[in-house]
Amino acid sequence: MKSKSIKKVKVKFKLNGKELELETKPNKRLLDLLRDDLNLTGTKEGCSIGECGACTVIMNGKAVNSCLVLAGEINNSEIITIEGIAQNGNLHPLQENFLKYGAVQCGFCTPGMILSAYALLRVNPEPDEETIKEAIAGNLCRCTGYKQIIEAIKHSTKITDG
Amino acid sequence: MKEKFNVVGKPVIREDGKAKVTGQAKFADDYKFPNMIFGVMVRTKATHAIIKKIDYSEIENDKHIITIVDAKDIKGLKKTGLIRKDQPVFAFEKIVTPGDVVAMLLGEDEDKLRLLAKKVKVELEELPVLNDPEKALNEDSPLIHPEFGSNLIVHHPLRKGDIEKGFAESDFILEQTYTTPHIEHAYLEPECVIAIPLGEKGIHIIGSIQNPFTARRIVAEVINYPLNKVKIEQAELGGSFGGKDDLMCILSARAAVAALKTNRPVKIRYTREESILESYKRHPYRMHYKVGYTKDGKIKAMKIDILADGGAYCSMTPFVTWRSVVQATGPYEIENVWTDVRGVYTNNPYTGAMRGFGSPQIIFAQESLMDDIAVHLGITPDEIRRINGYRQGSITASGQRLENHEVNLLKVLDTACNETNFREKWIENEKHHNRRIPTIEFKENILKRNLILSKNEFINPDDIIKKGIGLAVSFRGSSLGAEGIDAAASYLSIQNDGSAYLLCGLAENGQGMRTAYAIIVSEILGIPVENIYYLEMTTAHIPDSGPTVASRSTIMGGGAVKNSAEILRKRFEDFLKDYWKLNENDLIVFENNEVYVKGKENLKLSFPEFANLAYKNGICLSSIGWYPGPKIHWEEETGHGSAYFTYVYGCQVAEVRVNIITGEVYVDRVTAVHDPGKVINLLGALGQVYGGVTQGVGYAIFEELDKHNGLPRELNFDQYIIPTSKDVGEIIPIFVEGKDEFGPWGAKSLGEPTLELTAAAINNAIRNAVGERYFNLPVNLEEVLLKRKLRPEDLKRGSL
Numbered sequence: 001m002k003s004k005s006i007k008k009v010k011v012k013f014k015l016n017g018k019e020l021e022l023e024t025k026p027n028k029r030l031l032d033l034l035r036d037d038l039n040l041t042g043t044k045e046g047c048s049i050g051e052c053g054a055c056t057v058i059m060n061g062k063a064v065n066s067c068l069v070l071a072g073e074i075n076n077s078e079i080i081t082i083e084g085i086a087q088n089g090n091l092h093p094l095q096e097n098f099l100k101y102g103a104v105q106c107g108f109c110t111p112g113m114i115l116s117a118y119a120l121l122r123v124n125p126e127p128d129e130e131t132i133k134e135a136i137a138g139n140l141c142r143c144t145g146y147k148q149i150i151e152a153i154k155h156s157t158k159i160t161d162g
Numbered sequence: 163m164k165e166k167f168n169v170v171g172k173p174v175i176r177e178d179g180k181a182k183v184t185g186q187a188k189f190a191d192d193y194k195f196p197n198m199i200f201g202v203m204v205r206t207k208a209t210h211a212i213i214k215k216i217d218y219s220e221i222e223n224d225k226h227i228i229t230i231v232d233a234k235d236i237k238g239l240k241k242t243g244l245i246r247k248d249q250p251v252f253a254f255e256k257i258v259t260p261g262d263v264v265a266m267l268l269g270e271d272e273d274k275l276r277l278l279a280k281k282v283k284v285e286l287e288e289l290p291v292l293n294d295p296e297k298a299l300n301e302d303s304p305l306i307h308p309e310f311g312s313n314l315i316v317h318h319p320l321r322k323g324d325i326e327k328g329f330a331e332s333d334f335i336l337e338q339t340y341t342t343p344h345i346e347h348a349y350l351e352p353e354c355v356i357a358i359p360l361g362e363k364g365i366h367i368i369g370s371i372q373n374p375f376t377a378r379r380i381v382a383e384v385i386n387y388p389l390n391k392v393k394i395e396q397a398e399l400g401g402s403f404g405g406k407d408d409l410m411c412i413l414s415a416r417a418a419v420a421a422l423k424t425n426r427p428v429k430i431r432y433t434r435e436e437s438i439l440e441s442y443k444r445h446p447y448r449m450h451y452k453v454g455y456t457k458d459g460k461i462k463a464m465k466i467d468i469l470a471d472g473g474a475y476c477s478m479t480p481f482v483t484w485r486s487v488v489q490a491t492g493p494y495e496i497e498n499v500w501t502d503v504r505g506v507y508t509n510n511p512y513t514g515a516m517r518g519f520g521s522p523q524i525i526f527a528q529e530s531l532m533d534d535i536a537v538h539l540g541i542t543p544d545e546i547r548r549i550n551g552y553r554q555g556s557i558t559a560s561g562q563r564l565e566n567h568e569v570n571l572l573k574v575l576d577t578a579c580n581e582t583n584f585r586e587k588w589i590e591n592e593k594h595h596n597r598r599i600p601t602i603e604f605k606e607n608i609l610k611r612n613l614i615l616s617k618n619e620f621i622n623p624d625d626i627i628k629k630g631i632g633l634a635v636s637f638r639g640s641s642l643g644a645e646g647i648d649a650a651a652s653y654l655s656i657q658n659d660g661s662a663y664l665l666c667g668l669a670e671n672g673q674g675m676r677t678a679y680a681i682i683v684s685e686i687l688g689i690p691v692e693n694i695y696y697l698e699m700t701t702a703h704i705p706d707s708g709p710t711v712a713s714r715s716t717i718m719g720g721g722a723v724k725n726s727a728e729i730l731r732k733r734f735e736d737f738l739k740d741y742w743k744l745n746e747n748d749l750i751v752f753e754n755n756e757v758y759v760k761g762k763e764n765l766k767l768s769f770p771e772f773a774n775l776a777y778k779n780g781i782c783l784s785s786i787g788w789y790p791g792p793k794i795h796w797e798e799e800t801g802h803g804s805a806y807f808t809y810v811y812g813c814q815v816a817e818v819r820v821n822i823i824t825g826e827v828y829v830d831r832v833t834a835v836h837d838p839g840k841v842i843n844l845l846g847a848l849g850q851v852y853g854g855v856t857q858g859v860g861y862a863i864f865e866e867l868d869k870h871n872g873l874p875r876e877l878n879f880d881q882y883i884i885p886t887s888k889d890v891g892e893i894i895p896i897f898v899e900g901k902d903e904f905g906p907w908g909a910k911s912l913g914e915p916t917l918e919l920t921a922a923a924i925n926n927a928i929r930n931a932v933g934e935r936y937f938n939l940p941v942n943l944e945e946v947l948l949k950r951k952l953r954p955e956d957l958k959r960g961s962l
Contacts, residue, residue, distance in 0.1 A: 041192035042185015044400070046350045047434045051879035054350055082185035095183040099175045102845035105853065106672025107182030108350040108400030114183060133887040140879060142348050142401050143672055144849055145856030146887040 011075045016084025026072025031055045033071050034081060042082035042111045046140070053139030056112035057081050063119035065138075082111035085118060094118060097152040105143035113139045117153045126157045168753050169684045169691065170907065173845035176677045177696055178398070178670070190354035190370040190397040195427040198356070199228060201420050202275035203436065204265040204282045208257045209872040210306070210509045211286035216264055220281045226274040231420045232265040238386035242415065244376060244408060246315070246476035248307050249512075251384055251415050257286065258306050259474035259509050260873040261440035268420050268428065291871055295448070295471045295506040306474065306507040313507040315472045316480040318487040320501040320801025322559055328463025328498030332454025336535060340451070340527040342939045344471075344867035345444035346876075347516055348884050351400020353410060353441070354431040357417035364391025365421060367414050371396050372406035372671055373709040378701045380411035381418050389701075392418075396699040402671040403857070404515035404711065408477050409441045435877040442514040443867055445482055445505075446471045447523035451531050459539050459549040463498040466490045468524070470513070472505040474872075477514035479505035481645045486520040488805040491559045492528035493571050493637035494550040499559045501801065509872040515711060517854070521638060521918040522861060526939060529634040529922035534935060542588055543633055543926065544579050548572060552637060552811075560796075562804045567908075568900035570837040571811045575635055577898055578813040578835040587631045587817075588930055594628060595933030628820045632926025634919045635813045639806025640904075640911040641714035641791060648714070648791035650707035652722035653697075654683060654730060655784035658777045660755065660770030662689055665697040667707025668719040673913060674846035675715040679723040681842050682906050686727035687734075688752035688769060705786070713911030716842060717808075718789055720906040726787025734772070737781050792904070808904050812836040812915040814855070816923035817891075820931040825943035827863050827928060830891040832920060837900040839910035850912045851895035858920020860885045866940050868953065875954070 012021045015038070024033060034040045034057070043066055046054035050065040057066045058080035085092040094114050097103070104110050113136055120127055120135035127135065132153045133146075141149065181187040218230055233240050233254035243249045253262045264284055267275045292298045292306065298313040306313055329335060355369030364387055371377045374394040382392045394414065399406065413430050420428040432440070447470050454463040468486060472479040487503045536546040552558075554569045579585060642648045655663040664683055670676050680694040697703065707719065735750050738757070742765050744750070749760040758766035767775065777783060796803035817831040832855045841847045864883045868875045876882035902908035921939060928946070929935050936945055944952045 040185070041188070044189070044351070045191070046352065047879050049434075049878055049880060052350060052434075082183075086184060091180070091183065098183050099179040102173065102176075102849050104176060104179050104182050105674065105849055106350070106399060106401040107178070107187050108189065108672075110182050111185050136887045138886075140348075140350060140884060140886065142350055142403065142857070142884060143853045145852030145854075145885075145890065145893060147852040147893055148845075148849060150887065 009072060011071060013074045013076065014078040016080055024071040026070060028071040029067055030057070030069040030071060030074060031066040034066060040081050040083050044108055044111060046108065051140070053112045053116065054109055056115045056139060058115055058119055061119065061122055063116045080115070082115060085114070094153065094156045097156045098149070101148045101152040101155065103144060103149040103152040109139055109141040113141065113149055117156065121156065129154065167685060169681050171841050171844060174677055174681055174691055174843045175845070176674055177680055177691070177694070178676060187398045189351055189400050190356065190368060191431050193356055193368055193397065195356065195358060198427040198429055199268050199270050199424065200272040200275060201266045201268055201417060201428050201430040202272060202279050203263045204267065204279045205260070205263055206257055206284045206286060208286050208288060209260050210289040210291045211257045212289065213254060213256060213264065214285040214287055217283040217285065220283065221278045224278055226269045226271050226278065228268045229424055230265055230267055231416070231423055235419050235423055236384055239383045242380050242384060242412065243476055244478065245480055248310065249408070249412065249475040251412055251419070259511055261511060263440070266416055266420060268424055292508045293510055293869065293872060295469050295508050298506050298508050306509065315476050315505040315507055316483055318484055318503045318801060319799070320487050320499060320559055322561065323498035325463050325465055325498045325500040329454040332462045333457045334538065335452065335454045336531065336538070337450070337452045338531055338534070338937065340449045340530065340937045342447045342523045342526060344446050344511065344513070344869070345516065345861060345865050346438055346867050346882055347403045347405030347441070348882065349401030349403060349405055352432040352434055352437040353406065353413055354429070355410065355413045355417050356427055356429045357414065357421035358427045359421045359425050364393065365418050366393045366395065367418060368395045368397050369410060369414055370399050370406055371410045371414065372399065372402040372669060373711070374669055374699060374701045375667070375706045376407060376709055377411045377414045381415050384415040385418050385422060394701045396669050399669070399671050403517040404519065405441060407709065408514055434879065438874055438877045438882065442473070442477055442512045444516040444518070445479070445513040445520065445523065449524065449527040451527055453531060453535065455535055457539065459535070459541060459546050461494055461496050461550050464491050464496050466501040468503040470503065470505045471508055471510055473508055473510045473512035475512040477512050479513065482515065482520040484645060485639070486524050487801055488560055488639060488643070489521055489637065490524045490528065492525065492532065493552045493635055493811065495552060495556045496550070496559065501559065510869055511872070511874060517857065518914050518918045519712065521636065521914065522921060525634060525636050525918050526922045526925060530925055530935065533632065533926045533929060542585050544575060544584060547575055547635055551575065551635065560805050561802045564809065567808045567902040569811070570898055570900040571635060571637060574811050574813040574835040574837055574898050577896060578633060578815045578833055581835070581894070581896060582631065582815045582817070582833050584631060584633060584815055591630050591930045626821055626823045628822060628931040630820060630927040630929070630931025631815060631817050632923050632928070632930050633813060633815045634922035634926060636915065636919055637809050637811050638911065638915050638918065640717050640808050640810055641806065642708070642712050643806035644794050644796035644803060647708060648718065650718040650722040650789050651705035652679070652719065652726040652787040653704055653784070654723070654726040654787065656730065656773050658774050660689065660768070660773040661693045661695065663697050664694050664723070665699065665704050666719040666723055667704040668715045669699050669710040671710060673715065674843060674849065675719060678716055678720060678842040678846060682720055682723045683727045686724065686731050686752065688755055688757070690755055713913040713915070717905035717910045718791065720842065720909055721789030722787040724787070724906040725789055726785045729785040729787060730783070733781060734776060737776055737779065741779070808902055808910060810837055810839065810911050810915055812919055814919040814923040816920065816927040818924060818927040818931060820928055820946065822932060825946035827924070827941065827946065828891070829859050829863070829924060831894065832923065833894045833896065834916060835896045835898060836912060836915055837898045838912035838915070839902045839905055839908045840899055841897050842906065842909050847897065847912055848895050851916045852893050854913065854916025855893050855920050856885050856890050858917045859890050859924065861939060862921035862924040863940050863942055
């Protein structure tokens with residue numbers, strides 16, 4: 001089937017707390033919708049096949065690879081990107097701790113890494129170290145060796161989003 | 163030497179951190195420009211072939227194509243390269259490796275262009291493919307670049323003493339061969355660049371560029387522009403590790419050619435597959451070591467023969483292999499040394515700079531060798547290194563006396579051994595080398611027995627899991643050494659309100675360089691780190707400071723930043739001495755955003771007040787700092803000389819468990835003791851160790867870029883496996899801060915030392931666990947079980 005023949009669909013969803021309705025081709029990747037159409041470039045593309053986790057966003061409370069989600073799937077869903085987790089200009093505790101514990105180097109994996117941790121803490125506010133490692137095992141990082149990232153997440157426990 | 167610091171050595175939060183945790187940081191692909199079009203590459207299926215004809219007829223009238231650029235559009239140099247000009251921007255004579263690009267399609271719809279790229283017909287005459295560097299040197303092998311007359315890119319010899327006499331004086335001689343594979347940098351951000359035409363003002367390029375000044379030189383010579391009309395701006399860089407140099411220069415040049423032809427901004431962005439296909443790799447090495455030693459453990463002679471696979475282009479091969487020749491013996495004082503390091507062209511992916519730069523390979527070999535000597539002599543690994551290791555005043559293989567800095571090799575070794583209880587654990591593990599895989603023996607008829615095992619029939623996990631501990635040590639020359647010109651510049655400008663702009667001619671690759679520089683300024687002028695705004699790196703605003711490589715940003719760039727701050731400090735002190743009518747002995751202090759005279763509390767200003775006062779009195783508040791490296795020399799023929807002006811030392815101890823049934827190696831702990839000189843930002847320094855060790859673990863037990871006919875088999879992260887959060891146990895960084903006259907307060911290098919030791923330490927730990935020596939990286943499951951690598955073309959590879 002040629003992409004030309006695919007009709008645009010209307011999708012309604014909540015993005016970073018705001019209701020949004022737009023027309024899009026249903027076969028567009030959520031990643032492209034965010035980066036190209038909505039200019040939310042904090043979500044990164046590292047591998048395009050769901051291996052590196054750089055494009056991680058929160059969809060209905062779960063961390064997903066936005067390169068593997070199509071726009072047609074997001075109707076009535078709630079999406080949170082890295083741009084949406086600071087509240088009223090205040091950094092989220094995860095963001096604060098990523099800074100404090102040196103969890104950022106080049107920063108390309110950082111948004112996805114923070115969002116994977118965010119999804120974990122929503123369902124498990126006090127994860128142990130192994131659970132943290134498991135939660136970010138789908139987020140590759142070549143700079144940090146993960147140690148300071150794990151440390152930052154560990155110190156963000158007991159904090160629910162808000 | 164300053165001993166007490168206000169900011170230096172403390173954990174400081176990155177200046178770019180907030181932008182990076184909020185998603186605001188702009189990486190190259192985050193930039194968009196009006197009217198921007200995309201460039202998509204056209205490649206062939208060949209590995210080695212003569213290009214007869216490129217036929218665009220099937221696509222040239224397609225509405226999605228704005229234009230096509232190839233070598234014919236290049237007005238300047240058609241071939242480029244940082245050392246040797248052998249790499250075409252667009253291939254026009256030959257294809258020499260599968261990553262080669264013959265043309266680029268330009269248009270608005272990138273996806274359409276990708277489909278059309280496959281329809282370009284390239285008429286080729288296939289040539290024999292050379293994948294083996296040894297065979298590439300055969301006289302009857304075809305020349306990959308005939309214009310250079312040989313497939314040999316470089317040969318670095320080093321001769322010291324009398325090698326035959328050394329072997330004659332030895333009680334024992336040991337000979338071993340080691341190999342290491344191609345390694346992908348695997349920066350998380352794939353390559354991206356945008357070229358924006360500026361008409362009479364030249365061209366502006368923004369990209370994921372590791373070395374903006376190098377990129378500027380290459381672009382300028384390809385489009386035939388003067389340097390001042392090529393402005394290269396570095397976007398936030400999503401990791402590099404040495405990998406965004408040559409290829410980014412070429413991509414910048416391609417984008418520039420297309421932007422000038424179309425007069426529109428052109429973006430090139432690579433998919434992961436294209437990135438792995440076309441980017442350069444770490445050199446595979448084949449290393450033959452012959453060593454003679456006495457029964458007391460003194461090494462008398464070492465003969466080393468190394469062949470490096472340079473791949474299809476020269477790239478950094480001459481410099482990578484040069485570091486190898488300088489450091490090939492390891493940090494051991496040996497009277498008689500005979501080393502040959504050769505770099506060779508093949509049709510494999512080309513190889514160049516990668517964190518470590520010719521050292522991880524030789525350290526893997528030489529440190530494996532040292533352990534084998536220790537085992538043979540019945541002494542422990544630390545003892546053999548104490549007998550031969552560098553001390554203050556030792557002479558290196560190239561004849562350089564190690565002085566003017568603390569030679570802390572034995573100090574880092576002792577620290578690591580004490581910290582890990584190395585010797586005791588090593589001796590204990592040596593007693594458990596029984597590699598027999600335990601089996602359960604059923605004495606009665608299996609059909610009649612109860613199949614539930616009784617307790618004494620269980621396999622004891624201790625019988626299949628063997629513990630091991632291993633160490634490796636190294637010395638490493640800081641910065642470029644005799645490779646090239648070594649100097650850096652910095653621009654510091656205080657504003658009237660006491661805030662500041664800072665810029666250095668080196669480039670932030672994610673390592674945290676900008677923060678380290680802000681700390682240095684803060685230490686000297688007392689300006690809080692958060693009041694220092696680090697300017698965007700462009701080649702137009704700061705002197706050429708060479709490339710950001712060789713772990714030189716702290717020692718060289720830091721030196722330049724310190725110089726710029728000291729120039730201002732001197733100027734400010736002179737002004738205040740006059741303004742406040744001070745005596746020669748009065749001490750002016752700049753700290754905590756204040757300026758005051760020690761002991762005279764009435765003479766005190768906040769730094770903002772001071773800045774405003776100085777400005778109103780006509781004092782220039784800006785400076786350019788410069789830090790030239792001291793003179794060094796090298797004799798190519800003999801390999802003699804003072805290769806680097808200073809060195810750093812490190813020792814890593816790895817503790818592993820090996821599952822002798824599956825061949826899995828679990829890295830439980832790596833204790834990393836490094837002397838980087840003075841630590842500037844503790845948080846950043848720790849990050850360097852964690853990250854470097856983790857890359858080293860990948861090098862040791864996972865990573866290998868395999869090729870089929872020169873084409874990488876692993877083109878994405880589903881097949882090229884780098885360590886995840888679950889793959890590495892504890893990492894314990896320890897800093898031994900040796901004194902040095904160079905660098906800011908003796909701060910030197912850390913980024914590369916952290917990676918170079920890990921694979922060697924792990925290999926020694928595996929030997930300590932199972933009693934077997936492995937000679938070929940990576941020591942993955944099949945290497946541990948079968949002592950060979952399994953390839954997809956192997957039949958029945960699962961049932962051996």
